Structure formats: C-alpha cells, structure tokens
Amino acid sequence: MKIKVVYQSFSGHTKRIARTLASALKVEAQNFKKAPSEDSELLFLGGGLYAGSLDKKFANYLQNLSTKHQKVILFSSSASGQRPSKLIKEILINKGYSVDDQELFVKGRFLFLSITHPNKADLQSVKDFALNYVGQD
Numbered sequence: 001m002k003i004k005v006v007y008q009s010f011s012g013h014t015k016r017i018a019r020t021l022a023s024a025l026k027v028e029a030q031n032f033k034k035a036p037s038e039d040s041e042l043l044f045l046g047g048g049l050y051a052g053s054l055d056k057k058f059a060n061y062l063q064n065l066s067t068k069h070q071k072v073i074l075f076s077s078s079a080s081g082q083r084p085s086k087l088i089k090e091i092l093i094n095k096g097y098s099v100d101d102q103e104l105f106v107k108g109r110f111l112f113l114s115i116t117h118p119n120k121a122d123l124q125s126v127k128d129f130a131l132n133y134v135g136q137d
C-alpha cells in the first residue's frame, strides 16, 4: 500500500508527531514545502494551529492539492485543544477528497499553555493510532 505522511510545523511539535507516525508506518515524514507531488492510497496529513488559523502557506498548499489519494487521514496539534483538523477538513472536502472520520489530535505547547506536551504518552498514542489504522484494512 502506498502511504504518505505530509506535515506542516512551525516550532517542531507536529514534525515530531509526523515522524513518529511515519516511523510506525515505515515511511518518511515529508514537510509539505518539500513533499514531492505524487498520488497515494493513504495520505496522513497534518498541521498546527496559529492564532486560531492554519499556517497561510499550508492552507495555500491544501487549496492547490491536485494529487489523487484514496483516503486522507488527518492529524493535528494545538496548545488549547482546538483542532486545526477542522479547518484542513473543510478545505479538502470542498475539493472532493475523501477524509476519514478517524483523526489524530495531539496537544502541543505554546508559551505557558500545555507545557508538558507533546510527551511520551502522547507519542505512544500516535504509534497506536498508526498501527491500529493500517491494521484495520
């Protein structure tokens, strides 16, 4: 099965999540800025929340996504618990992509908010998510 993991990360939390996910799936995590444009069966796609929004360049990347993916699985991170995946999903659904109802959310930190995240237990939940997911088909 052709699996891709693509992420956006400003300060590294979503990158850690993406790398943990990718390692469990035995693929490489790719920053959206450098990700080659290619189709996949499963695309794990994730990003963070910044001032209540998606990173502008990442939102632009999503708007212009033109590759085929049988299914998209979202992962996301924020300090407050507000899920940026909702914003990613809106864009992708409008473009006609099939976005799975299952998604992964992991807390990240910002200033004094959620300073213990992402932690070991969070990263274990990322691994479990990946393995459960690919084990299901």
Ligand SMILES: Cc1cc2nc3c(=O)[nH]c(=O)nc-3n(C[C@H](O)[C@H](O)[C@H](O)COP(=O)(O)O)c2cc1C
Binding pocket: 008, 009, 010, 011, 012, 013, 014, 015, 047, 048, 049, 050, 051, 052, 053, 077, 078, 079, 080, 081, 082, 107, 108, 109, 110
């Ligand atoms: C400039 C900036 C703005 C942020 N704004 C928010 C925000 O509005 N709400 C929130 O919950 N988290 C906010 N965060 C926290 C990130 O969403 C959080 O760290 C998440 O894990 C993504 O981080 P990453 O860029 O390290 O991947 C912000 C972080 C930064 C650096």
